[in-house]
Amino acid sequence: MLSMPSSDARSEASSTVLPASPNETGWQRQGKLWSNLKELCELLRIPTTTLLSDEELLFQHVQFKTGQRIHTIGQPFDTLYVVHSGFLKTVLIDEFGNEQVLSFPMKGDLFGVDGIHTKRHASEAVALSNCDLILLPFKKLTALGRTHAEFEHAMYSVMSRELVREQSMVSMLGALSAEARVARFLVSLSERYAEMGYSSKLFNLRMTRHEIGSYLGLTLETVSRTLSAFNEIGLISVDQRSIGIKDIEALKTLRRLPPSSSRAKQLAARKQKAAAANPSHIASA
Amino acid sequence: MLSMPSSDARSEASSTVLPASPNETGWQRQGKLWSNLKELCELLRIPTTTLLSDEELLFQHVQFKTGQRIHTIGQPFDTLYVVHSGFLKTVLIDEFGNEQVLSFPMKGDLFGVDGIHTKRHASEAVALSNCDLILLPFKKLTALGRTHAEFEHAMYSVMSRELVREQSMVSMLGALSAEARVARFLVSLSERYAEMGYSSKLFNLRMTRHEIGSYLGLTLETVSRTLSAFNEIGLISVDQRSIGIKDIEALKTLRRLPPSSSRAKQLAARKQKAAAANPSHIASA
DNA sequence: CGGAGCCTTGATACCGTTCAACTCAGGTGG
């Protein structure tokens, strides 16, 4: 069998424990302890054509508290993780100890894949809230792939999806303005929340401005200023960690904000039309 | 069996055919037509513990000329590619037709993985020189993985490697200055050439300044200026596509260039010491 | 209450982009 991942007492009692927000009430105090293959595939959004649910193959759950590390850089790899509930971040640490946030895994996301190649984790995963994770011992997975063709395909598919995600990330960092990056970040968060069954219009950020900035290749000040600017022209409402999405279409197509000199007009026009549609002058190429 | 990938006559006679450079003399006019599994694993730098070379499993080669597309965005996916010889680029095209370069595959590199997830290619691959590629029909691969446990592991490993590479790319784009990006690009190119058996000290770029810039999230002017600056302080020598590496250590550790006002001193000191070692004042944090 | 993070906002500096002019090499056609 496999050894439990180190719960890593280094950050034990941990800094700040977030208050349970409305969105997190679905999290159960003790959670379930085992999931079968069918539940796993559903969580991963994998089409499970032929039902292999009859199998009594079970996958163990583990709970982590806010601030705990799931794995650290260099730690021997032997298992992948799927998020059953909760929010995390994965980070790279550069030669001078600076964090680079790579992703914010949440319900249904797979992580730990970077460890396969060198047999050691290339990144670190940290719980941003209390989490319930499903352990996928890698040996077990490969064995399963050998007996179930479609499951093998699913594994490749999920890894391919991760790769495409990273590629679009590279593309974004290489080409988009700060405002466009923040806008897209909000849109993707909104969509993820919708997928998970939460509100796509009103949610709480689970990460700090600093972490968002690191993820988007910006400073925390720029993130803060950009959110304020979006708030000012009515695209969103911001109050600390709480975000309200007001105009998702504008956020989706936004490339660059109009100069601040014309923002006043924007706001005025916006207030008149209230909830009118399609602000075409924002989505300019 | 599988259908040949479209040779894509769209860019047929193609714009500029590069003159055969010294580094490319190894490329054979017609190339070999088939490779076996052992050759494939060696090319991919996969440890092939138990020899399965006795198998008469053969993989077909295909040749592409400079400028031809190997696959385009949206094209149905059914095969992966391994570079046997030649140089390529993979690109994403954004909503307004702008190219975003994602990678520069060369000998031993795998590409096409992004197509697995949606069954359609998410990116486009273009030959930057005449190329000899090995076709890996995906169906064949998965079948092989089911019968050979270690080969299955190798597949996961290669995909994991790609993911880690993309992650370090994200990290670079998010955190490093223009100069550091160009320096690292040169270092990684140098190392790749060494792996392939070419000179790591003197080589030709296969891509334009524009393509390098796109890859690194910079403009072509910035790339050009940075190369000129490196040349000026003696880290490299540049003449169009030809690059000579003079001080690989400085390139590896470079984070930011000293202000141009002090470059004159730099250069003078450097000339005096000639090929002396370790320019510590360059590699400042 | 006091302290520690986190967040916001302002002023300023600077890196990289943008726009523009020019050079260079290779290819084509008169």
Added chain:
DNA sequence: CCACCTGAGTTGAACGGTATCAAGGCTCCG
């Protein structure tokens, strides 16, 4: 053969988007 053209590369000048530095506010918690 040379004139011409085109795409690539270099270099300069000016602008502007973000980072940086700094001050102050908010919230939670001891």
